[in-house]
Each structure stands twice: as structure tokens, then as C-alpha cells.
Amino acid sequence: MAYSGSHDLALLRKVVVEVVEKACHLTSKIQKNILHEEVLKKEDFSPVTIADFASQALVGHILHQAFPHIPMVGEEDASALRADPKLATKVSDHVKEFIADISLEEVLGALDRGNHPGGEGTFWVLDPIDGTKGFLRKEQFAVCLCLIENGQVLVAALGCPNLPIDSALPDGEKGCVFIGVKGKGASQMNISTKKEFPICVSSSSDASKATYVESLESGHSSHGRHAEIASALGMGAPLRMDSQCKFGVVARGQASLYLRISKTPQYIWDIAAGAMIVEEAGGRVTDLTGRALQFSLGRTVGVAALFASNGLIHDQVLAACAPAEDSSHSCFV
Numbered sequence: 001m002a003y004s005g006s007h008d009l010a011l012l013r014k015v016v017v018e019v020v021e022k023a024c025h026l027t028s029k030i031q032k033n034i035l036h037e038e039v040l041k042k043e044d045f046s047p048v049t050i051a052d053f054a055s056q057a058l059v060g061h062i063l064h065q066a067f068p069h070i071p072m073v074g075e076e077d078a079s080a081l082r083a084d085p086k087l088a089t090k091v092s093d094h095v096k097e098f099i100a101d102i103s104l105e106e107v108l109g110a111l112d113r114g115n116h117p118g119g120e121g122t123f124w125v126l127d128p129i130d131g132t133k134g135f136l137r138k139e140q141f142a143v144c145l146c147l148i149e150n151g152q153v154l155v156a157a158l159g160c161p162n163l164p165i166d167s168a169l170p171d172g173e174k175g176c177v178f179i180g181v182k183g184k185g186a187s188q189m190n191i192s193t194k195k196e197f198p199i200c201v202s203s204s205s206d207a208s209k210a211t212y213v214e215s216l217e218s219g220h221s222s223h224g225r226h227a228e229i230a231s232a233l234g235m236g237a238p239l240r241m242d243s244q245c246k247f248g249v250v251a252r253g254q255a256s257l258y259l260r261i262s263k264t265p266q267y268i269w270d271i272a273a274g275a276m277i278v279e280e281a282g283g284r285v286t287d288l289t290g291r292a293l294q295f296s297l298g299r300t301v302g303v304a305a306l307f308a309s310n311g312l313i314h315d316q317v318l319a320a321c322a323p324a325e326d327s328s329h330s331c332f333v
């Protein structure tokens with residue numbers, strides 16, 4: 001559906017893509033030589049690195065300069081850095097490579113700009129590094145940014161620095177940005193050449209021939225439950241990778257289904273940008289009962305289990321999910 005609001009979507013798209021590209025360059029550079037002491041553990045024991053902090057500070061600062069009235073829901077904040085001045089200086093030095101005159105206090109302030117509670121209204125949603133575990137394994141990760149207005153994602157970009165540009169050439173050139181604009185479709189851009197082309201989901205309506213994709217980390221969603229659903233549909237083995245790259249892989253037709261059956265409500269920054277890009281590429285994203293996801297509930301999307309498909313096989317997947325729907329939230333193999 002065409003957007004009829006007051007935002008200039010072309011301008012927003014330009015800013016979103018440029019800032020995600022910058023964050024991809026910053027995070028890729030840090031990824032090459034990250035040190036053990038540059039990785040912290042959060043309260044939930046998940047890792048966070050100086051690259052997560054630097055990426056959020058860079059994006060938060062640039063967006064605030066361009067759109068001072070739009071708040072941001074971001075995964076990180078500055079509290080750990082305020083307690084560790086040495087690490088804070090490292091983060092600040094990385095951000096300075098892109099914004100020479102930024103001060104340490106501005107870096108910390110930009111990070112804390114991610115503290116918005118979400119809900120109704122207009123706000124950015126940022127995951128400065130989605131798939132931090134993949135980032136640390138030197139595998140897939142994504143910089144994920146979108147703008148939400150009253151629960152609708154207007155513009156989204158997924159920067160995937162390590163994802164092969166051509167899925168048929170897994171050892172070929174890597175680094176792409178997936179882009180979606182409300183009512184205008186989705187595209188994939190080569191980070192190096194800036195070459196861009198429209199993408200669409202696969203045209204397969206036969207679930208038994210479809211490829212599905214899931215998290216590489218078995219602790220992030222139930223591989224066992226996914227396998228049951230895949231088996232009921234006659235699907236083969238999954239493709240596993242970290243981060244919202246999985247939404248990009250469905251959006252460009254490389255896979256027809258992304259299953260994410262977890263036991264904890266999913267954070268909005270792990271889902272919103274990728275889900276919109278899949279939908280703009282012609283696919284569908286719902287919970288296990290077929291309800292659309294909600295992006296106006298706060299910092300989570302309210303559901304623990306969801307899937308993205310090419311649309312054509314969506315009802316078949318819903319039917320395969322149905323028998324164990326009640327147990328799917330507690331089943332965690």
C-alpha cells in the first residue's frame with residue numbers, strides 16, 4: 001500500500017542507507033582484529049563488543065544531527081562504558097574515524113539515545129550489530145535500522161557485510177545492503193560498487209521443495225521444533241546463519257522460509273527491519289497463528305515465535321505449526 005503520510009521517504013531512504021553503510025565499514029574493520037578484552041557479557045550473558053557500542057554511537061549521532069526530533073529504540077546503552085573509561089575511549093576512537101570532532105561525552109550521549117521505550121509515534125529502531133555471536137566467529141552479522149511510524153515500518157535497511165552478494169556464488173564477493181521502502185518494494189545493493197537491483201521472494205508454492213533458514217545458535221530458537229515443522233512439510237535440511245541476514249535471504253528468494261520459534265518475546269530490533277523487507281519483497285511475516293507482528297507494543301514485538309515466508313507457502317506452514325501451537329512456546333530443544 002502506498003504511503004500517504006508526511007515523511008519524505010526518498011530522503012529517509014538515502015540517510016538510512018548511508019548510515020548503515022558507514023556502520024558496516026566500522027564494524028567490519030573492528031571484526032578483523034577484535035580482542036578478548038573488547039568483549040563484555042550483558043546481564044543475560046549475551047556478548048556485546050566495542051563494535052556494537054561504536055556502531056550505535058555512530059548511527060545514533062548521525063540520525064540525531066539529521067532528524068533531532070525522532071527518538072531511537074536501540075539495543076545498547078552507555079552504562080557499561082561509563083563504568084569503564086578505557087573501553088569508552090576505545091569506542092570513541094573508532095567513532096572518531098567517521099566523525100572527527102565528536103567528543104567522548106557525545107559518543108556516550110548518542111549511545112544513550114537508544115533508550116526510547118517504543119510504542120506509538122515515530123522512532124528509529126536500531127540493532128547496531130545483530131548476531132554478535134556470528135560477528136565474534138567472523139561469520140554473519142547485520143546492522144539493522146528502520147523507521148517506524150504508528151506501528152508501520154516506513155524505511156528499513158539491513159547491512160550484511162559478510163553475506164555473499166550472489167547466493168549462487170558462496171565464495172564470491174561479499175557485502176550487501178537490503179533496503180525496503182513502504183509501498184515501493186525491496187532491493188539489494190552491493191556495498192562496494194553501490195550497484196542496486198530489485199529483489200523478490202521465491203515463486204515456489206511447493207513447500208516440500210523449499211529451503212528453510214534458521215539461527216545458527218540453537219539457544220536462540222528451537223531447532224527441534226523447526227525440524228518437526230520442516231519434516232511435516234517434507235522439507236530438507238536447513239540453511240543456518242546468524243542475524244537478520246536470514247530475512248534478506250528470504251527476501252531475495254534464496255530461501256522460502258525463516259523459522260524463529262523461541263521461548264522469549266522477541267526484541268523489536270531483531271525483527272522489524274527484516275520483516276518489512278521480506279514483506280516489500282512480496283513475502284509474509286506472522287506469528288504461528290497467522291497474526292501480523294505488532295511494532296507499537298514497546299521494545300518487543302510481543303510474541304516469542306514467528307516466521308517469514310515467500311507468502312505462497314505461508315498457509316502450509318501455518319497448518320504444519322497448528323497441532324503443537326500451544327506447546328511451541330515452551331518446547332525448546
Ligand SMILES: Nc1ncnc2c1ncn2[C@@H]1O[C@H](COP(=O)(O)O)[C@@H](OP(=O)(O)O)[C@H]1O
Nearest residue numbers: 129130131132133215217219220242243262270
Ligand atoms: N534465548 C534467546 N531466544 C531468542 N532470541 C535470543 C535469545 N538470546 C539472544 N537472542 C537474540 O538473538 C539475536 C541473534 O539472533 P540470531 O540467532 O538470528 O543471530 C541476538 O541479537 P544480538 O546478536 O544483537 O544480541 C539476541 O537479541
Ligand SMILES: [Mg+2]
Nearest residue numbers: 075127129130
Ligand atoms: Mg545486537
